Amino acid sequence: MSFLVLVLVLWVEQFSSLRHRLQRDGFFLGELVRLERSGKVHPWWSLAILVLAPVLVLALLLHVLQPVAYGLLALPVHLLVLIYSLGRGDAKAALGPFRDAWRRGDEQAALHVAERDLGLAADDPRDLLARVQGNLVWQAYQSFFAVIFWYFLLGPAAALGYRLLALSAANSHQPALKERAAQLRHAMDWLPVRVLALSFALVGNFVSVARVMLHEVLNWHISAGQLIARVGRVADDIPEEEEAQSALARLDSLWELLLRSAVLWYAVFALWTVLL
Template identity: 55%
Template structure:
């Protein structure tokens, strides 16, 4: 059933507009819970308690629902539950659509326009042309990872509760008060450690293994390096992404990084399919 859920999630992700039209990623109820938790006097001095109160109730409810549905109809009732949780846990928005205006301006060599749309649509400010392109490349890889790969990884490994936990932590980091967001970021860093390195290994296998190995061998097992920086370095090394070119070559580097993410996802879907057949 897990592999079927992943295939359906991939189909929905491919047509990412479905998530909005079908209201599959409606955050307002949980954000209301987060605001209620943040308003509690007991949480003011204990942000870790706030993170627990915001994350644990949905996880416990999901675990209880799965336990209750497991013996019914041979477990078939779990399929829509698993699918709904996985789709809800995917990233918000469409990263390709978000960087579209930047791509158009960069291809036209309209550097001033590229700076404007990068700040407007992506919240990025570059100190130079190469720095701005590098930031956009890193954003593309990070959004592809945290919006899809990390969720699928934890679902395949530990089930829907882990996938939901990852997204809830990400939402706290994005929408929570600074103290809660900082604590949630610590926990998400732990969640990111293993899948980020699995994806780096995929980049090395699909891209330039020698360059990725030389570049990141010393940092691969480091706990301190943030996942966004690790993934940005690995992806650019694997694809020899040229971070300093304005025009078509810079846009081509973005396309190459996206295709690297797609090929990595296909690789791990194939691995999971083989495991599902053999086990």
């Protein structure tokens, strides 16, 4: 059933607006603000309420539904939870205003748009382009690859837990709670980001990726964002110095690298499903 759900998610993503209707975080963010304002709840207890409790409720619900009607009642729950657990927004579409400003040669506008729409800042335009390229790979990873990895490995409860941790880390205003959520998310990112890096090696420049991963594969301290941005650039053969317009065109080639990796993942998932 897991592979069927993954295929349905792709269909919904391409041909339906269900994702945008489902991904409403108002209740969760309201509870986060309420717990932070109380000031009486330990950060670990806050995360238990915000993340662990919904995950356990979902796991219990699926345990009850799974034996009913050969699991058909659990199928829509799997689908809805996985769609909710995907990242927010459209990473590729968000680059539109930045692309327009850069093509016009308006570097100041490009810097402003990157800070406004992508949350990226840089003093040098070339450095900004590298940051934008890395951000595209990171957003694709955390929005899609990490979620489907945990879904296929441990089910919808793990995918939901990943997204709730990401929302907690991104929206918390309490330093201790934000730090704990980021630590747990870093732990959940450790394995899937390295699997995606291996995928980049198989569909991109194998030698360059292997050279980077040889030093970083067991490095616990490097963040998932830094690792996947660096590996993505070397997998796509992006040089340190290149023409501005060529660097902008690299956004499309990076997207193609991500699409090839997604095809590879789905092929592996399909093969795994057939063999088991």
